[in-house]
Amino acid sequence: MKNKRYFPMFIDLSDKKIVVVGGGNIATRRIRTLLQFTRNITAIAPKSTMELQELGKTGYVNLITRPVKRSDFDMAYMVIAATNDWKLNDEIYRVCKEEGIYVNVADDKSKCDFYFPGIYMKDEVVIGITASGLDHSRAKKVRLAIQEAMEASDDTDNSEE
Ligand SMILES: C[C@@]1(CC(=O)O)c2cc3[nH]c(cc4nc(cc5[nH]c(cc(n2)[C@H]1CCC(=O)O)[C@@](C)(CC(=O)O)[C@@H]5CCC(=O)O)C(CC(=O)O)=C4CCC(=O)O)c(CCC(=O)O)c3CC(=O)O
Numbered sequence: 001m002k003n004k005r006y007f008p009m010f011i012d013l014s015d016k017k018i019v020v021v022g023g024g025n026i027a028t029r030r031i032r033t034l035l036q037f038t039r040n041i042t043a044i045a046p047k048s049t050m051e052l053q054e055l056g057k058t059g060y061v062n063l064i065t066r067p068v069k070r071s072d073f074d075m076a077y078m079v080i081a082a083t084n085d086w087k088l089n090d091e092i093y094r095v096c097k098e099e100g101i102y103v104n105v106a107d108d109k110s111k112c113d114f115y116f117p118g119i120y121m122k123d124e125v126v127i128g129i130t131a132s133g134l135d136h137s138r139a140k141k142v143r144l145a146i147q148e149a150m151e152a153s154d155d156t157d158n159s160e161e
């Protein structure tokens with residue numbers, strides 16, 4: 001166990017400003033996940049995926065089509081740096097540390113105040129999984145195993161009714 005263990009805090013994101021920098025596959029995947037918890041997401045990127053452009057058009061995400069600038073982080077609670085420019089991701093990390101904003105840098109696990117979890121959700125149950133930044137495939141595998149177990153137990157519950 002080489003990495004620190006992170007505490008699984010369950011937070012109300014619905015009233016907090018979340019800024020995602022980047023509009024590629026990683027940013028889009030994370031936005032898709034975050035939309036299950038909040039509509040308060042600003043995404044900033046000169047170029048974005050079709051899916052993200054659609055989310056921008058329909059108003060689910062506040063999509064800003066240009067390079068990021070420092071004032072974009074004003075009042076942010078949480079920032080995800082998911083650009084393909086590691087120097088920029090690094091700079092975003094530095095700014096967020098200065099401002100006291102929770103930050104996740106998608107290409108550097110040593111620059112994550114929080115890890116992005118694998119998530120399974122059913123009704124009021126929310127399960128988040130991390131492998132402590134060491135093994136994203138393992139996080140996915142465990143998420144899938146939990147999903148199967150939960151779905152199987154739902155079948156059992158239903159058949160008992
Ligand atoms: C450390 C962490 C930091 C952070 O928070 O960013 C991180 C880092 C990295 N991931 C990389 C690659 C991929 N990650 C995924 C998927 C997931 N990655 C997730 C979390 C995390 N990823 C964080 C904690 C991990 C932990 O818990 O240990 C999940 C749980 C959540 C989410 O991202 O949505 C989600 C599974 C969700 C689910 O299915 O439930 C896939 C796709 C797949 O597996 O299908 C690929 C293949 C590429 C692609 O995306 O196509 C690389 C590039 C290097 C490499 O390829 O190895 C790095 C960088 C590095 O390791 O340094």
Ligand SMILES: NC(=O)C1=CN([C@@H]2O[C@H](COP(=O)(O)OP(=O)(O)OC[C@H]3O[C@@H](n4cnc5c(N)ncnc54)[C@H](O)[C@@H]3O)[C@@H](O)[C@H]2O)C=CC1
Pocket residue numbers: 021022023024025026027044045046047048049066067068082083084085086088106107136
């Ligand atoms: N944590 C994870 O799960 C994974 C992380 N990565 C890392 O995540 C990062 C993003 O990966 P992808 O989405 O695949 O990249 P991508 O190349 O598809 O997208 C990069 C995005 O960054 C944006 N960008 C570039 N300069 C910018 C600027 N000045 N301001 C705002 N946005 C800017 C681009 O417009 C584009 O939308 C890479 O650094 C990659 O190494 C990659 C795979 C998995």
